[in-house]
Amino acid sequence: MASSRLFGAGARFSHSAIVLPAPRHRFASRRSGYAVAAKAHLNENREYVIVGGGNSAGYLAHAFAEKGLADGKLCIVAKETVPPYERPALTKAYLFPLDEKPARLPGFHTCVGSGWERQTPEWYKEKGIELLQGTTVSGLDIAASTLETSSGDTIKYGNLIIATGCTAARLPEKIGGNLPGVHYIREVADADSLVASLVRAKKAVIIGGGYIGLEVSAATSSWNIDTTVVFPEPHVMFRLFTPSIAKHYEKFYEDRGVKFVKGPVVSKIVSGSSGRVEKVELSDGTTLEADVVVVGIGAKPAIGPFVDAGLATAEGGIQVDGQFRTSVPGISAIGDVAAFPLKMYGRTTRVEHVDHARKSALHCANALLETLTDPYDYLPFFYSRVFENSKSSRKLWWQFYGDNVGESVEFGDFNNKYGAFWIDDGRLKGVFLESGSPEEFALLPKLARAQPSIDKARLQSVSSVEQALEIASKQVGSPPATAAAVG
Incomplete structure (x- = not known):
């Protein structure tokens, strides 16, 4: 199944385009x-x-x-x-229901995200x-x-x-983008304002089907708030997920009461007599009741x-x-x-x-x-964690490394453990895993950086994540047991 590239090709870097200075001496001073x-x-x-x-x-x-x-x-x-502070917390543990010990500062100042001192x-x-x-x-x-x-x-x-x-990218003021009850999340003050709205909210509309949309809607559903996610793309996480991967996540959310409206865009956010948001009007004529709106349309x-x-x-x-x-x-x-x-x-x-x-x-x-001279050699990495509060019957945690180019091959059982490889010209380019073990997650960057040759036909015949990781790990010299013996 083909999938569009997560990163735009962009302009190729050229040293002829700009003149780059030599690094200053480390004791340079004025x-x-x-x-x-x-x-x-x-x-x-x-x-x-x-x-x-x-x-x-x-x-x-x-x-x-x-x-x-x-x-x-x-x-x-x-x-x-x-x-x-560690900004990802704002759309994850910060939005736990108040009886679930949500994250608060100073608990997540940098650099606790890397296990270092706060x-x-x-x-x-x-x-x-x-x-x-x-x-x-x-x-x-x-x-x-x-x-x-x-x-x-x-x-x-x-x-x-x-x-x-x-x-955060904002909706125009003329269509209600700045009404009381309309929230954008980028800073801790934004998250505080949203939490104050969630305390009294009954119906939430989340605008955007990417990171913000999925993480915030998972949170609002844990508050037992009637939640609808609206986005113009054909499925969630459109830049990364294939349609079939997205289908699994959408069903998981729908089974927990979250509704998805795909295709139309927001034409107007309307306030009630109190001045706060009351409903969201869509381009197809649909009207959604809402006493809280969260906008996650990019940055x-x-x-x-x-x-x-x-x-x-x-x-x-x-x-x-x-x-x-x-x-x-x-x-x-x-x-x-x-x-x-x-x-x-x-x-x-x-x-x-x-x-x-x-x-x-x-x-x-x-x-x-x-005066380091080695150039930055970054391996793209993305992840998300949702439904981690104690009231959830299962948490979701996926990781992706590499580049989502070429054809994707998916394997495993989403109800247990699910994965996908992106293969281009016979080589592994991107790796995706949901609900993996620590050992399996640790294997992913090694595979994505090594870009081993992969027999696509053989991969398509496997039934489990363990088998797929074993095939790939053998190509990069990792012991097959690293993947096969865990789970």
Whole structure:
């Protein structure tokens, strides 16, 4: 069964397109002018300035602290008023029913997602890292090495790292996109607002059939809220799932009361006498009652001031090389905003995912602080976890590695364990697994990176995930028992 590629081909990365600077010496500094300029600038720590307070910023701060180069040298400028945290929690455990011990800060500050210490406000203070919170950057002066804030203050930098992430795509105000009861989820304040609405909600409409749509609708169903998911595509997770994979997930949701409306788009969100949302009107004339609406229709890189200043762009983001250096010396970009060369597939891409946010931050830190020369060699990875609260009879947890190009071959039993391989020109390109064991999940990236030859006819004859993984593992030298003996 053919499937469309998850990543657009994009423009191929070319060193002739931009002139990339050599990395600065790790002790590069402008401290000679600090005493004179201290009162003129908002920040005190200026050797390295990170703009953005998400996952990438938190992991970059961790790397600086680990190398002993954070104290007095590093400043983080963030729009939010809390330190960096593991953002995926906002559409997962944060939305558990209130009697299910939902996740709350400080429980998921970075870097707990990788099993490292929790970076609370006290951690940043102890490490000598300056946090400028509730601060929005509105402009960049490359010649002066300064940032302008929306309040009119200036921030001085020696080396600048852009880690601003994305903002949620919004519905137009004229069709009700900003009505009370209409929610977008990108920050912890957004999730708090949604939880407050869920407490009194009876009917929810989720707009979008991707990550947000599936994760939030799983949550609302656990609140026993009548939930309808609306999206224009023919099935959920359209960019990744094949129609047959999607069918399994849709049935699982439907068996738990979630309804799907496919095809029409939202034409208007209507408020009631209280001013809050009351119904959603669709392009096919359907009207859905709703006292809470969640919009999950994508995201946009937050790069406006940096593009205006002249940084080169690609794939909707800021173009960087394999060390995350932009077209301007002394400026790097990481995480969602970085359009980087995807080495193993020979194309430029952007990846909006926590795994890349973490890994790009750590690679950039090594490039800045230890003059790393090896280019970033990223293996695309996506996952989701839903129905994890104790009231659910079963949780779903899938992982995908690689590239979904070529023809997909699916195997296993969705009620137990289910998987798929994408095969192109006789080689394994992408691997997908639902409800695998830890050992099986650990095998997936090895297979996706090795891209072994696969006998498609033989694969189509297997009946279980274990058999499929055994076939593939033999091709990369992994002991067959790694896959076959677990489950």
